[in-house]
Amino acid sequence: MAVRVIAFSAACVPIYLSVSAQNANSTQGPAAAQDTTSWIRINQLGYTPQGIKVAVWCAKTPAPAATFALHDAATGNIIFQTSTSKDFGAYGPFTHTRRLDFTKFQRPGAYYLSAGGSISPVFRIEPDVYKGAADFCLQYMRQQRSGFNPYLKDSCHTHDGFTVYGPMPDGTHINASGGWHDASDYLQYVTTSANATYHLLAAWRDFKPVFTDTHAANGLNGSNGLADILDEARWGLDWLLRMHPAPDHMFNQLADDRDHRGMRLPTADTASYGRGLERPVYFCTGQPQGLKHFKNRSTGLASTAGKFASAFALGASLYTNIDSQYSALLQQKAASAYALGVKHPGVCQTAPCGAPYFYEEDNWMDDMELGAVMLGNLTRQRALINQAMQWARQEPLTPWMGADTARHYQWYPFHNFGHYELARTQPALQPAAMSYYRQGISAVWEKARHNAFYRGIPFIWCSNNLTVSFAIQCNRYRQLTKDTRYQQLEQACIDWLFGCNPWGTAMVAGLPANGDFPQDPHSSFSHLYNYPVNGGLVDGPVYGSIYGNLIGITLHNGDEYAPFQSSLAVYHDDFGDYSTNEPTMDGTASLIYLLAAAEYEAMPTSFTYTHGAITRADTTRRQLALVFTADEFANGVPVITRILQQYHVPASFFFTGRFYRNPANKAFIQQLRHNGHYLGPHSDQHLLYCDWNKRDSLLVTQEEFCTDLLQCYHAMAQQGITRQQAPFFLPPYEWYNDTIAAWTTALQLQLINYTPGTLSHADYTWPQLGKQYRSCNTILQSIQAYEQQHPAGLNGFILLMHAGVDPRRTDLCWDGLDKLLQYLRQKDYDLVTLLELLRYR
Structure with missing residues (x-):
């Protein structure tokens, strides 16, 4: 196999240089001679400007490499130069290794x-x-679909399947069609499918903007109208529902290793199980199973039940406003699956x-933990x-972390x-x-810190899957705790997957393209x-000792990575090596979550947050949002509605539940909806969440907060407004703290508040309040002064006013709303709803 090494012409046009198989991993740069004793391994996808940027120099013979240089690809000029790390010594096939940190x-x-020749x-x-x-990796998930396969535009395995081990007679037909094939064979497992489904759902929940x-x-x-990742997750959910058809019935597996009889497309599957085109579906008994020579060591149901419960519960929460009937079904199935796990602990x-x-798989408490927290969050059961x-x-x-080895999927999920x-x-x-x-x-870091690749993950079967999962754990830990001490370790895992490894190859089919x-x-x-298997994550390197003891492996096309194999680990890009080069469905699903996290983090951070709430959008865009709130008073709504309609300006309105329930307001609400304005929640009873002087001192419990907010959404639903249409929540009194923001996030909502700096929010005050009182003229002047005195003006502003005020205020600012709109138009601002301002997808 020829390896394409990228160089650039003086005009920065990419040129792809073919390198012979003998020197497949020799690095090459512009006008550079090949060095066949040392190499520089990089992340072939590239590096983000603000991220960790490390390559690894590795050599088979000593060479002076105390410094390294970064060159402009177009000119060859050195533009950055610094010291390499210490020599970490031998690793795999190399005798010398150094880290090149250009962060x-x-x-x-x-x-x-360039370094060391x-x-x-x-x-x-x-x-x-x-x-x-x-999104690229979703290609592989679609290609793995059973039932209708969109890649082949044909159907397969539509007769699945007949039961074994069940309380019903063996051979009973059930509808188990659908789901994903597990890897390059056509077996299907709840174990991996439920975990994959969960990762896809969580990726959409956590990183919506990256998906198309x-x-x-x-x-x-x-x-x-739905992101492709959500479509893919539903494909998994639908199959899982078939595998848990009744409260006391769960199936865990479709087909078995009789599948492994030659290479064929799924639409031409010839494997026979004695029932024509039907395949066996294994009922979960909690006892050892195996129809022929070998049996597993099952002890219970909890590992499978917990996986069912977590996928169903997360699906139920995300489908609440998309398909309420489907959401209710998923919630019911989550509860029944979890109950089976509690009743039958074990693997x-x-x-x-x-x-x-x-x-x-030897552990199950992790599965039940995830099932419990997701079902608990969904049902609010403490x-x-x-x-x-x-x-x-x-x-x-997770027991494999820090260990040198483990059995196949012994500690799963990883x-x-x-x-x-x-x-x-x-x-x-x-x-x-x-x-x-x-x-x-x-535990992993204690092993990783002693080698230049920062590799602390054992080379067991599916080591790439472990690498992805460990990187996710590092990433989520860093994002929640803001502790960055392990960030280089996290990035080293990602870099490993895309070429910063002894073989110098990415581990994802088709990525990066060149x-x-x-x-x-x-x-x-x-x-x-x-046919390409784009997006599929292959198993990855294994210990030389594991490779040497596997059955039925033969290399058919030579070993282009022969110079980089060692007793430590081997990897082959050869279809004959099912241990290192077979793509896996569940590993790819996990990778989708990790890549979404990386893309999301690298997106330009254009929002301003205060105590967890978005308080300002992109300051480089000449946009702002007018926001109006109301609770008991609605005296300004008719005027505001008329002026906004006159100027063709959209706005965002946040009302309390009691406002939405008031029959006198129904016509206003429906007119605002008809005119295309955003309508959102402002709590139900306009509660004060935290002390005015001690902001961290809460005045409500999480249960009180959630109950109140969801009651507001219930009132909105009576007006035809769904949670999906109203993802932003503006707190009562515009007063909150970090805990309120966290509770809002737990409900799949985003807390927002007004942008500070003007007096727009003081339009509710009345003269008897003394120094707190602000006239409409003073308020307008404050807005104009801010716009003129700050370089970014009102860009990204959430400009808050009130749609109703106490009758004691007679100077009504909505009467002068047209003056504000004229001023903003003169300044060339684009007035948009919060959905557009915050680019919500």
């Missing part, structure tokens, strides 16, 4: 590195290096048949949150999402939950028909 350099552009490929430093990567809508629900081209492993390989924390205390550390969900939604539990994350990260990535993966799609 301090932040100028966007195309560059290459070697030159790296060209790479980019840009904010958008991860842009579209998560270019495919229909069936996976074919064409938008359907429910996948079943082998004629070969000894299966997913040897007992479930308490139960989740009990599970967390019993398994604080990181505990339950700790994150507890910390994210329960502020009081965050210190404990994040201490568990830190414990695992520290990089060195798997081109001969263990897949029928690529092997038989040369």
